[in-house]
Amino acid sequence: MTRHQDAREHTTFGGQQPKAVQKALSMLEAVAHLGPGATAKQIAAHTRVPPATAYRILNVLVADGFLVRVPDLSGFALGRRTSELAYAASSSTPPRSVKDVLDGMRAETRHGLYAASFRDGSLRMADTDPDHESVPATTIARNPHAHAIGKLMLAYHPRPIVSLTSITAHTIVDADELRTELTTVLATELSFEDDESRIGRAALAVPVRAEQGSEVVGGLCLQGGSGRFSRESTTLVDFLRAGARELRGLL
Incomplete structure (x- = not known):
């Protein structure tokens, strides 16, 4: 098992956390609203999620590519996978007859x-x-x-x-x-x-x-x-x- 896989196993959402996905999505929205460099403390405050829970979810989002750490590691920015979702949503159009x-x-x-x-x-x-x-x-x-x-x-x-x-x-x-x-x-x-x-x-x-x-x-x-x-x-x-x-x- 690689170090990356081990880290992923310890940060994956559990089945006992039905609101985890909602919290993760609200954190993505918070980063989009606050802008690149938003800190974990700012994101937690914006989403009203306890800091410890926020840190754990942020680690999952980074591991999955939805968020990235800014170069000085002080905060977070939207990642490649979030950009891909945004592009797909903006470029897709309902089929015409x-x-x-x-x-x-x-x-x-x-x-x-x-x-x-x-x-x-x-x-x-x-x-x-x-x-x-x-x-x-x-x-x-x-x-x-x-x-x-x-x-x-x-x-x-x-x-x-x-x-x-x-x-x-x-x-x-x-x-x-x-x-x-x-x-x-x-x-x-x-x-x-x-x-x-x-x-x-x-x-x-x-x-x-x-x-x-x-x-x-x-x-x-x-x-x-x-x-x-x-x-x-x-x-x-x-x-x-x-x-x-x-x-x-x-x-």
Whole structure:
């Protein structure tokens, strides 16, 4: 048995001391309040703990790394393990959901906003806008070439399309034109539709990535009236990209 282990055995709290932990925590708070160099006498007085008990608990806290002695050994300061706890507490944040992110964004826009996942190559809605008409996932999946979110999926998860159905006079029905469109989506990381799935409707969509790596697992789409926005709508595009960053790892 080492000298350190022997010292630890003689300073460990006993099972007959149910208030020992509370006293130890109050002493940590006292050192934080009094500042580095606080003496055992000051700590005991601050916590109203008998000096003999205070000395014993302080020795345990030093042995465990929650406190350290100042260089001249006249007092105590917070140790490494206390700092680690404080850092963990300050840096941890409650987990957010897709709904949390989109609800916050919806408070900042009058347009419809929804998120879709296509992690496994099949499209599903992760969150739909309760205040705006949502296009069903099955409708988009049936004619992805006519929808901003569908073109996003085709760009990042290519699959053959047997026929390019004309939904409106503006729907892309030429295979070469669609390939050019998907190349633009990949180059700009932005998908756009205008009067292609329905006359009077336009949409912008940006990719959402997995938590690790660069895999695109879904998209965030802003939908509104035709002519309301375009690929050059910088403010709206930046708004979507910021939301996509918050959604990273959530789809």
